[in-house]
Amino acid sequence: MELLNKSYQWIISSIMMAISITCFIPFVLLIMSSVTSEESIIQHGYSFFPDTFSLKAYEYLWNHGTDLGRAYGITVFVTVVGTAVSLAITSMLAYPISRSDMPLKNFWAFLVFFTLLFNGGFVPSYLIYTQIFHIKNTILSLIVPGLLMSGFNVLLMRTFFKTSIPSALIEAASIDGAGEIKIFHRIVMPLSLPILVTIGLFQTIAYWNDWFNGLTYMSNSRYFSIQMILNKMMTDIEFLTNSSNLAGNAAKEIAQVPSTSVRMAIAVIGVLPILIAYPFFQKYFIKGITIGSVK
Amino acid sequence: MIVERITEWNDTVSAELRQAVGYKTVKKKAGMKKFKRYFPLFLLMIPGLLYLIVNNYMPMFGIFIAFKNINYSKGLLGSEWIGLQNFEYLFKTSDAFIITRNTILYNLVFIVLGTIISIAIALLLNDIRNKVLNRFYQSIIVLPHLISFVIVGYLVYALLSVDSGLLNKTILPMFGIAEISWYTEAKYWPYILTIVHMWKTVGLSCIIYLASIISIDPEYYEAAKLDGASRWQQIRKITLPLITPVITILTLLAIGRIFYADFGLFYQVPMNSGAVADTTNVIDTYVFRALMTSGDIGMSSAAGIYQSVVGFVLIVFSNYIVRKANKENALF
Structure with a gap:
């Protein structure tokens, strides 16, 4: 029985190992491609075991890196500001709704909840943001549309406030003469660190990874984030493949498109911070998934 | 306990008050007090609610765009209605x-x-x-x-x-x-x-x-x-x-x-x-x-x-x- 158990453990563990490798191996291919010499890629294609290693791609990026440096700056700025503002307005909306004595609290909660059921869709959003608020080509367009606050997060936070902050504590503070804002700031927020960390983490990832707002609202390359540079280069590949018969034109374009390994190197630079930081936050991330799934 | 007693007291007193001062003013005063008390909480909600209006509710009403022939020079509201075309x-x-x-x-x-x-x-x-x-x-x-x-x-x-x-x-x-x-x-x-x-x-x-x-x-x-x-x-x-x-x-x-x-x-x-x-x-x-x-x-x-x-x-x-x-x- 013991032996059987051991071999069973071996079998399921090796299946899991195979699945894990499947999940991870594309990243290995990406990283290996970025350190393969250009000739090797042209001859043998992208490969896990390149013929000739070369750090030329990274060298090129280091020397021509001003665009990339700025894109990094934009990504970091958008992520930090977006996450901070998001946490602030989400908790500020969720807290009053969580209070059982708040006037009209069901109405406010419904106002939030309804946004999860129905939305106007992409076209009205786009027209309202561009025609009424004129945020096209401003840094706001990378932060505000769609991402800043989700009704789902508000409801998640409301549930946390309701279940984890004892109302007796709030009453006691109120009797001691603390105002509502002071109670929120000094008592509720410090006690809500777990949910703030979880939602903050998900917001950080959403902002770091976002390319949709850039694709939609940003045509000024000065404000391109890392994801948008990657997306732009992908579009350039598309352009080349779609118009490969226009030989003269294509040749001119190729000169501007970073070579194949450089392209992969930028993708590595875009994904590496996440891969490096992941071991440190994976615990919270996995916990966050389960929090989000049970309301 | 205290709450119960207060409501009890309220009930008896309010009947007299209603006659003496008139019901409306009492209600108004209570409303003012409530408003004052919860006003800071309303303030907290404002940024989030504004965002919901801009990001979610305005696009919902923007659905009318689908029933119009949108012409940028006439604006979203000024464009002509074309029904289900x-x-x-x-x-x-x-x-x-x-x-x-x-x-x-x-x-x-x-x-x-x-x-x-x-x-x-x-x-x-x-x-x-x-x-x-x-x-x-x-x-x-x-x-x-x-x-x-x-x-x-x-x-x-x-x-x-x-x-x-x-x-x-x-x-x-x-x-x-x-x-x-x-x-x-x-x-x-x-x-x-x-x-x-x-x-x-x-x-x-x-x-x-x-x-x-x-x-x-x-x-x-x-x-x-x-x-x-x-x-x-x-x-x-x-x-x-x-x-x-x-x-x-x-x-x-x-x-x-x-x-x-x-x-x-x-x-x-x-x-x-x-x-x-x-x-x-x-x-x-x-x-x-x-x-x-x-x-x-x-x-x-x-x-x-x-x-x-x-x-x-x-x-x-x-x-x-x-x-x-x-x-x-x-x-x-």
């Missing part, structure tokens, strides 16, 4: 059928396959006794979920690129198969997109199922073991029945969203290639391209409203079913 044009095209079919079929396959695979992996993970290994596997399988679809597009491109992809240059030659022009052949894309979607999302739902499997009382298994039940029998008779509620809810929620496709998957992974549009175009990508590439406000808004309205009906409907099965599990 945009919808007529939309449903006359073959696109309407193709995008509806693709969206629903892909989502159905994703729901069925995704549920089976993630439960299977969750069952495996649940049996792995080595805690360190278990945590390691969990972290690795949710990793793809962290990556943006732009990067996923690159990963897929490294595999499928016509002249330098791993498949065309290394794997297919090993089996003596000729190069395949992946990005122009529509017939392969249902498989490619399904595999990519599974790769990206299975880990996430697996963790959710695992959480519900872990919460099963171990006493059930011990009793079954005493009766000589095999592991497979335990899974079939204990684990699966006990996680059925979770499976049902997740599936119904997914069905409620069957009209919405994952924009990133369908836009970035096929690299926006027109040649494979037949099998990769979904409602979301159609709306986006119709507006951003062709500038066709009428068609894109009509398709968008079609999606919003049918989507809304489906969500309400699937919630109704969840509610009938088990009230606690319903969203609303």
Whole structure:
């Protein structure tokens, strides 16, 4: 029985190992491609075991890196500001709704909840943001549309406030003469660190990874984030493949498109911070998934 | 206690007061007091509510755009009403059928396959006794979920690129198969997109199922073991029945969203290639391209409203079913 158990453990563990490798191996291919010499890629294609290693791609990026440096700056700025503002307005909306004595609290909660059921869709959003608020080509367009606050997060936070902050504590503070804002700031927020960390983490990832707002609202390359540079280069590949018969034109374009390994190197630079930081936050991330799934 | 006494006192006093001062002023005073007390809380809500209005409610009312012939020079409000003409044009095209079919079929396959695979992996993970290994596997399988679809597009491109992809240059030659022009052949894309979607999302739902499997009382298994039940029998008779509620809810929620496709998957992974549009175009990508590439406000808004309205009906409907099965599990 013991032996059987051991071999069973071996079998399921090796299946899991195979699945894990499947999940991870594309990243290995990406990283290996970025350190393969250009000739090797042209001859043998992208490969896990390149013929000739070369750090030329990274060298090129280091020397021509001003665009990339700025894109990094934009990504970091958008992520930090977006996450901070998001946490602030989400908790500020969720807290009053969580209070059982708040006037009209069901109405406010419904106002939030309804946004999860129905939305106007992409076209009205786009027209309202561009025609009424004129945020096209401003840094706001990378932060505000769609991402800043989700009704789902508000409801998640409301549930946390309701279940984890004892109302007796709030009453006691109120009797001691603390105002509502002071109670929120000094008592509720410090006690809500777990949910703030979880939602903050998900917001950080959403902002770091976002390319949709850039694709939609940003045509000024000065404000391109890392994801948008990657997306732009992908579009350039598309352009080349779609118009490969226009030989003269294509040749001119190729000169501007970073070579194949450089392209992969930028993708590595875009994904590496996440891969490096992941071991440190994976615990919270996995916990966050389960929090989000049970309301 | 105190509250009760105060209300009691209120009742007796208020009758006299009503006569003496008039009921209205008392109510007004109480209202003022309440207003003063909760005013700071209202202030807190303002930024969030403003954002909801701008980001969610204004677009909802913006639905009227689909019933107008939008002309930028006349403005959104000034453009003329044309009734259902945009919808007529939309449903006359073959696109309407193709995008509806693709969206629903892909989502159905994703729901069925995704549920089976993630439960299977969750069952495996649940049996792995080595805690360190278990945590390691969990972290690795949710990793793809962290990556943006732009990067996923690159990963897929490294595999499928016509002249330098791993498949065309290394794997297919090993089996003596000729190069395949992946990005122009529509017939392969249902498989490619399904595999990519599974790769990206299975880990996430697996963790959710695992959480519900872990919460099963171990006493059930011990009793079954005493009766000589095999592991497979335990899974079939204990684990699966006990996680059925979770499976049902997740599936119904997914069905409620069957009209919405994952924009990133369908836009970035096929690299926006027109040649494979037949099998990769979904409602979301159609709306986006119709507006951003062709500038066709009428068609894109009509398709968008079609999606919003049918989507809304489906969500309400699937919630109704969840509610009938088990009230606690319903969203609303």
